[in-house]
Each structure stands twice: as structure tokens, then as C-alpha cells.
Amino acid sequence: MSLELRNVSAGYGTGAVLHDISLRVAPGEIVTLIGANGAGKSTLAKTISGLMTPMSGEILWDGVPIHALPTALRLQRGIAHVPEGRQLFAGMRVEENLALGASICDQGRPGAGVLEEALRLFPVLAERMADTAGNFSGGQQQMLAIARGLRASPRLLILDEPSLGLSPKLVAEIFALIRFLRDRGLSILLAEQNARAALAVADRGAVIENGRIVMEGPAAVLLHAPDIAERYLGVGVAATADSGEVTRMAARLRACVWGDAGVAG
């Protein structure tokens, strides 16, 4: 199951926030979207999961256009979205949150066991099934949000800023979980401001700036590309400029994905 976006534009009201986004997520791949606050990561996530409809362009899921489908049907086809800020049903119990996560598929798809395995990774949830979700700490809420997303046995999991507001230890746990899920065969689209951690875990990355993808490539390459290092990893040019090899590769990459004119940075 692969996801493909072709020249997608989307926005709120009249103005477009995303411009001509093209992106691919292959099966079993972690793709990370990195970019500053307000770049359009969440908007892109919402457009893929169906909370917003694109103004133009196509979204293909396994070659089939899905951009006109409502959220529920996209979820049924295997695209789950764990939104920014967790968005739990705060006044409801943990088990109710999880049960709602399964609203769409009673029949249980192959791979439904992932949740059970995942729950073993965060035993807190299993212990506190009858507690009210709103009383949980940030890390536990994030775990629950991911667990709720997994409950629909998705094939693609869209995670929007899962590390936001968590302690470094919890961030590490979340990223370990993401790897674990990928190893179980899920595709993952990970929107993150925490570029270093995201690139470290991802297979490929795309940099989004002002609603456009300005750079895309293997995560390892992006991790060492000077533009990225400077802007998103908090490292000066000097520190990475010695690896001329990588710079040239990044430049070539840009040129072949975007042509010479397409690059803003």
C-alpha cells in the first residue's frame, strides 16, 4: 500500500496554505515531514486523512484516488491520523477511547495484533483502562492517542508532532515505538519539528517551507545537508561544510526532484 500525492494544494477558506505538494510514502517506509512552526505540516496531514479536501491535485492510495472520500472511508482503507495535540476524548475512559478507535472495523484486519504488542510496550494504558483519559500525563496521552490510531489496524499511520511537549526520555520511547511499528510492516508519515530525532528514525525526509516541499531525500542525506543542519538542526554551516560529498549529493538531489527553478532555499 503506497500513498502518493500529486500536486496537492489545500488551505483554509480562500487562501491556499499548501502549494503543489508531491510526495510518496512506500509500504513499510517511515517518511518524515520536517519544517518550522506554521510551515503546513499539520495541514498536509489533515489533507491526507480527509479532515480537509484539497483545492487541486490528487491523492492516490495504492493507485486509487481517495481525495474525495470522507475520513471514515479513508480510515477504513487503512489511513489513520494521530493528530497534533493528541485530541483524546478527554472525559471518557481509556477503554472507551480505544473502543472508539475501532469504530470503523469490527471485523479486524490482519495485523490487528499490532495493538496488543504495542500495548505491551506501554503497560500504563493496560493498567489504567478504567481511568479518565483527561487525567493522564502528556506522555501517557500521546501513547493513548497512538494506541487509538492503531486500534483501526491501519496500514499507514500519520503522526503529527508526537514528541511535542514530552521529556527527552519519553521522546526516545515514542521514536522507538515508531521504529517498532515500521518493523511490523506499517508505513509511517511523521510530521515533526524535532528534525534531528525524526531524521534519525526515518527512511526518507521532506522539508516543507511555507507550504512547499523544498527538499526531499534519504533521511541520512538530509541529516547531513548543510541547509538543513543550519535551519532545522541548529548547527552552523561550518560544522558540516567539511563533508563536501554530502553537499554535492543534496544539491544534485534537489536539482533532480525540483529542477533548477523549483528550489526556494
Added chain:
Amino acid sequence: MNTLVQIVLGGVLQGSIYALLALGFSLVFRVTGVINLAQGGFCTLGALLVYSMHVDWGMATLPSALIAMLVTTLLAAVVGRVAFVPGLSRLTNSNMLMMTAGVLTMFEGLVLVVWGSQPYALPPFSGERPWKLGSILIQPQGVWVIGVAGIIIVALGWMLMRTRLGQSLRACAENPMAARLVGVNVPRLQLFAFALAGAIGAVAGIVVAPAIALEFDTGRLLTISGFIAVAIGGIASFPGAIAGGLLLGLVNQLGTAYVSSLFSAALSLGLLLIVLIFRPAGLIRSGVVRRADVREEARVWAHVTRISSSNAWRWGGLAVLLALSAPFVLDDGLLGALIITLILFLTLIGQDMLMGYAGQISLGQAGFMALGGYTSSYLITAQDWNAVPAILAGMASSLVASLVLAAVTLRLRGLYMALATMAFGLLVDSCTVGFDDITGGPSGMVGIPSLSVQGFDFDTPARMYFLVLALVVLVLISVAGAMRAGFGRALLAIRTDPLAAAALGVNVVGCKMAAFAISALLASLSGSLYAFHFHFLSPEMVGAPRSLELVSMLIIGGEGTLIGPLFGAALITILPTLFQPLAIFKTLASGALLAGCALYLPQGIFGTLLRLVPQTKGRKPMAREQAA
């Protein structure tokens, strides 16, 4: 002791009905974030359907009740499908409120057309003979009411807490976005909640019908009672709705028994105001932060439409010339309607400033008309005052009332503000009925003389017309000037974002108070003129229904346009005069207009006209400025 038990029993009975109504409100509010004012309309409709089937066609009670409930639920589903749910994704909460007010008016109009305006009494289900329980008498219908309310409450609670459907409904109430993300069909559940509230309303109406006299506007009273109950208890929680209903019923019955039936309404309104001021979210709060608070802030306001200054003078001048010729060409009936239109327009100018510019919903503007009208009329008829000081005294009383109201409600936002102003209007209502020594009570105040200033009597329609026209032009020019100047911009800033406005140095409290005060002064003046014009003033001329009608006029004409309400007022006042035989359809039509405008023409008729007419060479009055 026995009397007390009897009274408490009566309170529980009345409270059960309020609780049912409140449950309907709460259900729709929790799932959609909107107050559905049409709730009481379902009650009347259900009850009158049973009346027709049972009394007119001789069907048994139970089948007629079931069919009536089904029909009402279906109608609710249609309204929900056509208007309510589509509106949710596009309209602001205040426009949704207006739309449901329109739907309520449509229901009333429908009842008026089908059943007429006479009262109906459904025979009690199990005879009239009271049952004896020791020394306590119980009306069998009371047992029906309490029993049915209990069953519905338990069933609804079970459905919400124990079933899959209920879980999804609660998910929509908690977090609609997350509900969509887990695959819940949110619009369908919103529709379901709306239709279910319709069914509950129908049942409530049917069981209570034998205990009250049903009229076409009973729905409005039931809506208001349920609304008050839910506001007292806490709209975001079901136990709150039930507790609020019971409390309101008890207060009503105790008030009637120990104070006076005339003031029992005032008592419950006082209770509402106190709750709103000290615990705006109601006595029982829901456990978690409600999404409704978010929605109240997330208003997407329509732009304010304005005519450029030079065009305004040109077209305004032309309009005044036309208006000056009116008394010479119109017959007395039409001229009378035109006078009423202009008098109401005076109130509407202030109300537009308050709602369209400052964004403060007022559902009690007629209360200020009543204060002005009754004060000045009383001073003239009973105290032999001259007209001008009497009018000024009326305005002063409205001013004081508005400042007090503003002071206690300024902390309230959106929904609660609307509630508080409505409670104020109802409070004035119950006072005009209650102080019958001064006001003449329900039958009204008679013998109010024509307006006379320095010996000059405005005693012909033409004279009255010119006076009112002059006042309207004067007020319109000054208010339009103020709206274009700093004051108008400050109000717009407050409407858009009060916090940001305050940060920019706008005196938010002062500006809101000023808008409130000015609108009250204008309403008061118009109330006095209204009384002089009719030589008569009764509670229903300046009561809560009038407040809602004023809001209709404003929305239909176009909020935030100043001129627009004139169109709304003219439409609702003059058309029925023109087409007398169709007057029975007036309520239905104005309800449909209000709902339609709220849904499709958020800028009203005038605002839409301004947008439609092409802007050519700057000669037409279309140069629009958009407020940020």
C-alpha cells in the same frame, strides 16, 4: 405540611416537563454546540397532532401519541437534514441561534395555519379524578408526566452510557474532530441528536398537553422555560439539565403558592440571572473542559458592508425625498404601517450597533422599549407630566437598566450574554404583567394621549410620520457617523477579538457599555413613540416575542449595515398590511425568511443587494469597505 407536600409534588411535576425540555436542549447542545430554540416547537406540534387524531378523528390515545411522535421526529429529521446540520459547518453559533429561532417561528406559523390561534385542551389520559394517597391528592396526568419523564431520562442515560451509539454521540460531544478521525460519521450523529431531541420534545408536549392550554405560541413558552432550566442546571451536563428542570419547577410552584402567581416568573428569572452572574456555566458543570468554549471563540464573522460616504449622502437624500412624499400618496393604513416600521427601525439602529458592530447578542431589546413606553405613558396619564420630560424620564430608566444589565453581564460571552438579555426581557415582561396598578396588567394601558410638544399635537398620521422620519434621519446620521469614526472601529475590533482589542488600547468595557446604553436609549425612545402612536400599550406589544421579532428584522435586513434592518422591519410590518388575506401566513413566512437568511444570506437582504449590484464608475452606492 400537606399543602407543602402538595406544592412540592406540583413542583416535581412541572419540573419533570422542564427537565425533559432541558434534556432536548442539552442533547443537541452537547453534540453540536448549538442552542436549539426550536425545541418547544416540537412539543406543540406533537401535542396538537394527538389532539387532531384523538379528539377530531376519534383514535385511541396511545396510537395517536405514537404516530404524532413519529411524524414530529420525521419533521425534525427533515429540518435537521435541510437546515440544521448543513448550517453547522458554515454558520457562527449566533447565526445558528438565529436560524433555530426562525425554525421555531416557522413551527408557530405552521400551527397557526393548520390549527388557528384558539387554545386546545387535550383530555387527560386517565380521567380527571384525582387519586388519593393518604391525604395527598395526585392528578393522574401528573403521574403520566412524572412517569414518562422518568422513563425517558433512564432510557436516554442507558443509551448514552451503555450502547455503541451513545458512545459515538459522547465522542462527538467531547471532540468532533477526533470523532471524525476515528471514523465516526459526525454529521449523521448530529442529525440523529437533533431528531431525537425532536422526539423527546414531542413526547414532552403530548404528556403535558392535558395540563395546559395549547396555543400556537405555547412552543415559545416551553422553549423559554426549558432554556432557563438548562441554563440554571448547566447545559453541558445531563444531570445538570434534569436538576435545573426540577429546581425551576419547584421555585415556580413555591413562588406561586407563597408569593404570587404573577411574580413566580420573575422569581425564576431572578434565579436565572443570579446563576448566570455567579456560575455562568450552570450549577452542575461537566467534568472536563467543554469544546463549546472553543466554538464560542471560533467565530467566523461576515464582513461589515458599507456604502461610501458620498454615495450614502446622495442615495440617502433621494430616499428622504421619496419618504417625504409618502403621506401624500399612501392611504392611512399603509402610512400607519410605515410609521410603525420607522419606530421599530429606531430600536433596530441601536440593536444593529450592539449586535452587528459590537457582536453582543441581545434577545431582550423590547424590554427597553417597554421600560420607555410604560414610564413615559404612566407619567403623562397618571402624573400629568409633559411629553418631552416624560420621554426623557423613560429614557433615563432604560439607561439605568441597561447600565445595570451591562455591568452584571459584561463578563458573559456569546451564548450566556444572549441568555441574560433574554432573561432581562422576560423579567420586564413579568413586571409589566405583575404591576397592574401602574401598567394595567395583561390587558394593557389605555388612554395614552397623542404626543404633544409645546402645544403642538402630533395627532394625525402625517404629523406623527414626519416627526418619526425626522428622528430616524437624525439618529441614523449620527450613528452612521459614529460607526465610521473611532467608536465604530473600536466596536468592530471588540467583536473580532476582545483580547486583541484591549491590547491595542481599546476600552473594551467602556465601549460595550456605551453600545448597550445607546441601544437602550433608542429602544426606549421608540417604545414611547410606539405607545403614543397606538394610544395604548400592552405587554405583548413590547414583550419577549417582540424581541425575537426585532432580531428577525435585523437578521433578515442585514446585520452590520445600519440601513438593512429598515428593510427587515418594512418586510415584516408592511407586507401583512398589503396582503391582508394572507396575514395568517405572516408568522410562517417570517420564520422561513429568518431561517433562510441566517442560512443563505448571512448579510441579510440589504447586505446581499449591496454585493450583487455591480460597482460602476463609483456612481452606485456599492463601494465596499471591509472591516478587518
